[in-house]
Amino acid sequence: MGKALVLELGFEEIPAQFVDLAQNTFEANIRTWLKENRLDYDQLQGFSTPRRFGVIVSNLKEEQPDAIEKSRGPAVSIAKDENGEWTKAAIGFAKGKGLDVDDLTVEETEQGTYVYAVKKVSGVKTIDLLKETFPLFLNIPFPKSMRWGSNKTRYVRPIHWLVALYGDAVVDGSVAGIKAGRTTRGHRFLGETIDVLHADEFEEKLLSEYVIVDPTKRQDAIRQQIGLLEEEHNWNVDVEEGLLQEVTNLVEYPTALFGSFSEEFLQLPDEVLITSMREHQRYFAVHSQAGELLPYFITVRNGDHRHLENIRRGNEKVLRARLSDGVFFYKEDQKHSLDTLVSRMDVIVEHEKIGTIKEKSERTKQLVEKLSSAISESGDVSSNAARAAELLKIDLSTNMVDEFPELQGLMGSDYANRLGENEKVATAIREHYLPRFVGDDLPTAVESALVSVSDKLDTITSSFAIGLKPTGSQDPYGLRRQAAAIVNVTRHFKLSFTYEALRDYAIEISNAAAYPSETESLKDDLDEFFKLRLKAALEERGISYDIIEAILVSPFGRIDVLFDKADVLQELHDTKRLKDVTEALSRVNNIAKKQEGPADVQVALFEKDEERELYDAYVSLKDALGVKLLNGEVSSSFEELEKLAPVIHRYFEGIMVMSDNDQLKQNRLAQMQVLSLEISRFAQFQALVLPS
Structure with missing residues (x-):
């Protein structure tokens, strides 16, 4: 037989970005705890709102099953003396296990003969174990925490209630001085404080008090309500998943409604309107069926349909x-020329040890030019990318970005376009921040890719040069993310x-820069840093650990080729x-x-034909492999190595490398070494772990 379990911790509203973290961590910890304590159940579901999180477990068994514990003790040679009597070592081992020494057993193993303590452990009632789960509420890695009142506990927000019900019984215990009970709280404004008599009725009781505890049901309700507004007004609403998740975590009882704004604000670029509504107000933008932005928005209130x-x-x-502020700033910014905006970058400091934003743009332009030359991109691509690098950060000197920092790149692109720059340059300015996070969009053009890689690489190199390397979990400048972006962009565009x-x-370029380098190991530091990023990207791709070890050796070569290998x-x-x-x-x-x-x-x-044959094969491989890898012909490169296999087998069948003749031995070892160097350009094959 089993009963339902509800564990709920209630507190003051927490930031939306912490809600999923709380639910997912606690749910995972409870699953682990139940498994470790041999407690079976039918279903376990986490729940969360801005004011609570916890789990609901159905049909949780009322008692642990009995178990047999078997512990290995000392070897028999230590546990018994020459007369076959138990030694102090055996007596102490038995006592530590709560057994009489004569209860110990002797077993033969592959490692030798040992004594064992075998005892039956009776199952404990579930209700008596559940208080052990309470510390798990506090085991959430919130980025920020606080203290309140005289309480010494640090937590994301002050804790106000704790529900712990197994069936109809309250689990004895407390969290941060708050005693567990059956009393929970409904919606802050619409609901009441209520008692839950049985764990089975927890979710239904809270729904009657205007709280939908299941975030999936809240999100489904939001989608459905937006869909009804779309259908009613013939709109097309782009329900961006990140915004939807955030809104879901901001409300306990969602009700979608629409509002409008003056058409005069449509003079602003669509991105400005959409970003402003999304980032500042958490609104969903509304489009016509033709894709035109309309002067409407959809928002979600935390409450019911009254007083909409x-x-x-x-x-x-x-x-x-x-939006009035936005129009004012937008018009003011357009009074300035590009030259004025560029000159303003000279007074914006990127970092006190590194210099100004204008100096960064100049370094980025140099990198773009070198990379363009390296991939034989010339003419329009090279010049457009270089021009974009000059203008890359112009919007940091504008009123618009000063007021709306999230519009970086978008406003630079818009101003550049309006002031006469071509579309390729404007696009590169807009896309140079991409990708901003895992799964984000990548740049759409080679110019954008070159600028994106150069900008991020300069940030990483200059930061490392002045000693700002990521340490442990600390990466305040997002250098790991930027390195991962370089890897993704380079691989995607096969640069x-x-x-x-x-x-x-x-x-x-860093060595020639105005800022002084504070490290003598910049090259080694960058190699180690990028190696870890490449490893992480390969692991995320599902590549086996032995393959990663085999290919991730210096020199790395082309990044896209590394992934193809x-x-x-x-x-x-x-x-x-x-x-x-x-x-x-x-x-x-x-x-x-x-x-x-x-x-x-x-x-x-060379004394034998096998030596000459292998040498000829080496020369052929040397001529072909490097060119093919540089050109990205990975499958063909492997086939070149594959051709070597029978030649190598014939060589070892007829040749003794470690000859008694030292001159022959050294020459054959030299032949092995030069061939090994060529093979290693593809991979260190000896690192592969293959089935026998």
């Missing part, structure tokens, strides 16, 4: 004031420069084809380690 007209007027008033060229360009090896990972190739190539790599010093292969010392 007052709510509408209040939201319209707030938006009108904000043909190598990682080493990218790094060296950045260091060269991983994909080829992953596809072949459990095949006989890769196993046969790996056995041959690994044999070369392993023997090559015995070569000391530089390799000098003397063809004149």
Whole structure:
């Protein structure tokens, strides 16, 4: 038999971005705790609102099942003396396990003969165990916490109530001085404080007090209500998932309504209106069926359908004031030329140790020019990217971005376009921040990609140069995110420069910059940093750990090629084809380690045809492999290595590398070394873990 369980912690409203963290962490911790305590149940569902989180567990068994605990003790040679009597070691082990020494058993294992303590552990009643879950409420890694009153507990917000019901019984215990009970609180303005008599009725009781505790049901309700408004007015509403999730976490009882604003505000760029409504007011923008932005918005109130007209007027008033500011700033900014906006960047400090935004733009332009040359991009692409780099941060000197920082890039693009720059330049300015987070959109053009990579790489390099490296979980400048973005953009556009060229360009420009470098290990620091980012990206792609180890060796080469190599090896990972190739190539790599010093292969010392055949194959590989990898022909590169396998097998069948003749041995080791170096341009095959 089982009963329902409800655990709920109530507090003052927490920021929307913390709600999912609280629910997901607590739910995962409860699942782990139930498993560790051998407590079976039918279903477990987390719930959360801005004022509470917890779990509802259905049919939680009333008692743990009995268990057998088996603990290994000392070896028999230690547990018994020469007369076969128990030693102090055995007596102490038995006592520690709550057994008499004669209850110990002796068992043979692969490691030897040992004594064991075997005892039956009776199951404990669930109601008596559940108080152990209370500390899990406090085990949430909130980014910020506070103290309140005389309470010494630090938490995201002051805690006000705790519900812990197993069936109809209250679980004894407390959290932060708040005693567990059956009393919960409804909606702050519409609901009442109520007693829940049985855990089964918890969700229904709160619904009667205007609280929908299940976030999925709240979100579904919001979608449905927006859909009804769309259908009623023939609108098209872009329900952006991030905004929808945030709104879901801001309300306990959602009601969607619409408002309007003056058509005069439509003179602002669509992005300005949409961003302002989304970021500042949490409104959903409204479009016509043709995709034209309309002077309406949809908002979601935390309450029911009463007094909606007052709510509408209040939201319209707030938006009108904000958009009026936007129109004023927009008109003021357009009074200035691009040259004026560029000159203003010279007084905006990026970092006191690094210099101004204008200096950053100049370094970014140099990087763009070097990268354009490295991938043989010239003419319009190169010039457009370089021009975009000059204008990249002009909007940081505008009134609009000063008031609406989230419009960085968008306003720079708009102003550049309006002041005569071509569409490619304007697009690159708008897209150079992309991607801003995991899963975000990527730039849409090569110019944008070059500018995005250069801007982020300069930020990383200059930060490392003055000692601002990420440490542990601390990364205040988002350098890990920016490095991951460089990897994604470079891979997506198959930009043909190598990682080493990218790094060296950045260091060269950094060394010539006005800011002093505070490290002598910039190259090594960048290599280690990017290696970890590449590893993380490969793991996220589902690449096996051994393949990552095999390919992630210096030099990394082209980033897109690195990922293509991983994909080829992953596809072949459990095949006989890769196993046969790996056995041959690994044999070369392993023997090559015995070569000391530089390799000098003397063809004149070859005694057998197998040596000449392998050398010819090496020369052919050397001519082909580097070019193919540089051109991104990864599958063809693997096929070149595959051709080596039978040649290598014939070589080892006829040649003794470790010859008694020292001159022959050294020459054959040298041959192994030069061949190993070529093989390693694709991967360290000996690192692969393949099925036997």
